[in-house]
Amino acid sequence: MKRATTAAFAPRGTLNETRWNEILTIAAEVFFQKGYEAATVREIAKRAGLLNQGSLYYYIKSKEDLLLALIERAYTQAVATLEEDDAVAASDGPTRLAAFIVRWIDKMVLSNNPLAVLEREFRSLEPSQLDAVRPLRDACNAFVRAVIEQGIAEGSFDGSLDPSVALHNIFFLLNNTHRWYRPAGRLSYDAMIDWYQTFILRGLSAPGRPAD
Amino acid sequence: MKRATTAAFAPRGTLNETRWNEILTIAAEVFFQKGYEAATVREIAKRAGLLNQGSLYYYIKSKEDLLLALIERAYTQAVATLEEDDAVAASDGPTRLAAFIVRWIDKMVLSNNPLAVLEREFRSLEPSQLDAVRPLRDACNAFVRAVIEQGIAEGSFDGSLDPSVALHNIFFLLNNTHRWYRPAGRLSYDAMIDWYQTFILRGLSAPGRPAD
Amino acid sequence: MKRATTAAFAPRGTLNETRWNEILTIAAEVFFQKGYEAATVREIAKRAGLLNQGSLYYYIKSKEDLLLALIERAYTQAVATLEEDDAVAASDGPTRLAAFIVRWIDKMVLSNNPLAVLEREFRSLEPSQLDAVRPLRDACNAFVRAVIEQGIAEGSFDGSLDPSVALHNIFFLLNNTHRWYRPAGRLSYDAMIDWYQTFILRGLSAPGRPAD
Amino acid sequence: MKRATTAAFAPRGTLNETRWNEILTIAAEVFFQKGYEAATVREIAKRAGLLNQGSLYYYIKSKEDLLLALIERAYTQAVATLEEDDAVAASDGPTRLAAFIVRWIDKMVLSNNPLAVLEREFRSLEPSQLDAVRPLRDACNAFVRAVIEQGIAEGSFDGSLDPSVALHNIFFLLNNTHRWYRPAGRLSYDAMIDWYQTFILRGLSAPGRPAD
DNA sequence: GATGAATGAGTTTTCATTCAT
């Protein structure tokens, strides 16, 4: 069956932005819980209050498309996280990194926007489909890299560390918070933030120069 | 597809230990590359040199069973990693943790036994099916926790940190090495190990008391 | 124009004759290009400038009905083709047949009214639904048959040929002109007409009595 | 869902040639009766004695593939039709054409291999998919064209006719025999053949030189 | 007149699993 003619109409929720966002959020939830492959269009439709999986295709072009849209939304939100207020922007590397950790956790991890989960599903997509998202991703990486390099230049961070490796591992840790942190659990939200700030800042610190 | 009854009797093919291990390894590869849900019995059979996916059922009882067996094998190997030689066993927390990092990366990450990937697939299993594996997992956790607590007691690690959180994050970092480390890449194997040791040990270190 | 008699009640939109004819023409195009089964209501609606496939149902009762209406329109046009001017009506069989060929190609093949295509889709309809159209079809057949019989009676056409078979094959050839004739192609329009006249008239001619 | 991994095994009936041919024949029947688009995999499977449409996918890669295979088989049979015995090969154009008509009707029309029907479905395929079949098709065309040109050179056929147009129309007529000829009908098989021979040979004949 | 939003029935396709040989 031809895919070309699919969704000749229905510019995917452009019509009703609110509904479209609802659906995206529901899909995020389901993909998050089951993984992309195991998630079914049927379940997403049902949770969206539709009687039928076919109805979902009024909004989406394909399941893959839904994942793509989700990734796009997540990264757009991610980029918004890079904005610093003036005081922070003028601070030293460690301070800026600590502030970034708070912002990132606030926006990315607690919202229903589990980037780590989505990244895990990248394999389900052809590389070219990520083209739209790559610049956004790069922007996030560039930001953290710049902060790390500032810290190194200032002598706070270890000059021998590889910023690429560091930024990758930092994002990795933050983005997988949901794997261990439970809002209702033993550890408070502030304690969780604190753990990350302490662990990461000390982890990067220059030898003989404690982060605190 | 969910199987009804779990393991009333072991599949006959288990008798041929070598073949069975071959198949496990191939399955590990395929699950690793595609994820459990997206992997097909067909492909595993094909890579095992079988002409027909049905043939695989001489060895396995079900796809799910294969995953289970894989997890078991991985954790068995993991537990073997906990063994320290006498000199290390007598050392302080940081030294023991650094040594563990080397052993774990060596055995778990470089072998085709990517625990992190498997953990990701836990959701595909009913909790009860992990009963066999839980003690092994607990042993690994207990070991690292003990080392951290030793470090805290000795004053090397920060007394205010939560050992559970720390151990989880440490395993998380190590087990996902494959996501960024490429054997043929810019960073040498030793540099990779070094990064982990430095980052983790400094990250856990007591305030005002640098790890080095 | 009246809508198909099948309808319990005509769709409201029939009132706007112009719009209705536009839609019929568009549907003819789409059915022609894709075939009835492969054509979608969506595409017809889109080409008609409607934003939503549902909107088309203001004009039509069902997709099948659209096909039916199309067939009716085509046959009505076909019957108009049977009209001869006085000079031709008074001529011999071959002359009348040659003249008919021109008229038929002019009206049926060059307009967007590909009867052959529609006939091909008859199978998509229940026989009873063609009741309205059958007399028109019979009229066309009767006309050509009469001309052939006249030719036979006059000794121009082969007395041993079966007029039914002949008329069927003639219509078949003419109605499928679009399969090989391209207006912008190597063969001119006149050459195409010429080919048909020559081939068919000679094909029917009495033995030992060339058509020319 | 990925199409690439489809049918990793099952070299489509290479294993059981007989069954594969059975399935092809059944598919030909169904496509013939309903048209490619309207035909369902379900029905083909059912008629093949399979309980389930899924079972059919042991033999085929896709519905489209089935059509393709069908076309290939039909054209292979078509090419076999071009073989002439020595006496015929040495004859003049009209004789050879008359003989070809018999062979073609015998092999192509009466077998369940309705080429015309298949050609009609070409639109359902991307042009590149017909690459395998094009040479066979060309061979058939070339044969008939050569015979026509021989007839023209000998003075039997009209020198002003376009061989391409002629051959197209000839195939067209023959391949659609099923539309009007009923084995149990009024016209005998021989009479049907006779009609074609007479109509076509006279139709091509040189002016003033009757075919008989 | 037209549209957004749905619905249900059906389509092709995939896949784990079974089993006689």
Added chain:
DNA sequence: GATGAATGAAAACTCATTCAT
């Protein structure tokens, strides 16, 4: 030990059709 052949359940997706607004 292994294979060919199947099966059933479920997946993604399509599409004619309806209807309140």
